[in-house]
Amino acid sequence: MARKEFVRLMEENIWTLDKIAEKLRLDRVDSTGYPRQLMSILVRLHNGGRAKLKDIARREHVSAPNLCAAFRKLEHDGLVIRAIDDEDRRNTWYCVSPSGAELAIRAMDLFRNGVEKVFANLSREDEKRLTDALRTMRDIIRNVELNNE
Template sequence: MVRRELGYLVLQAGRLVQSAVDDVADEFEMPSLDLLALYVLGQHEGMTGRALARMLHVQQSSITPLADRLESAGLIERERDETDRRRVWLCPTPAGHELAGRAATAVQAVNSGAFAPLSPGAAAALAALLGEIVEPWITGIVTSGGKATLTSDGKVTRDGPG
């Protein structure tokens, strides 16, 4: 019997989606983390390495080799921040956007079977509810350069620019 605890179910739903990403990454002959990074960067028109690490839930030290792979493939560019030369932005190239778009379409096709039991209205409602929880956290990460935490009362804390 599947537990009906919300956090557990959301975690397992995330793993279901990650499995689809893994399958698509295999089709595109690239590591799933690279494909996911490219998708995240495209959704936000680029971000700092710290923010990307936080979004991907990986150590910041793993972002440099990941960015090296994507940059050498012509999928991202590194850009120095105009106001803080220490900060480097990872931004998708047109080729990166195109690949991320094709991959997103493929992932959505794989996921459509997983979410088939939901009516279109239920799927939209679920997306809206998850958005209410996740979007403030994502905004906090993106606007603070990666230093944001979602507290137990649903508030986002930021430690300032990263």
């Protein structure tokens, strides 16, 4: 019974959070002019720092060909810088350009402001309870991710 309740609650919370996140992503897309997937890749690259294509693909659970197409667009727009690895020419490094960093920061600010709006009417007590629960969830999920790599 406890496992069924866990699965049901996890499903319910994931769908609810996904609905909220989708609204926040749509608001961010409207404000940046870029599709959600490209903004997500740009923000994640900004947060994760310079990396090789294969490492980004593994980290983001996205195929390298799909990432290449996204990076071509971002590079064309001056948001991402691509460089061939001098030590191993089979590898390609990607990093966010200064203008890409500005856009990523703006997108993150828009997202955070959206979160503020969604939860603006939360009581201090509920905010503390939710913060504690989110910390616990984050820690458990990180452990699950590490054990499943």
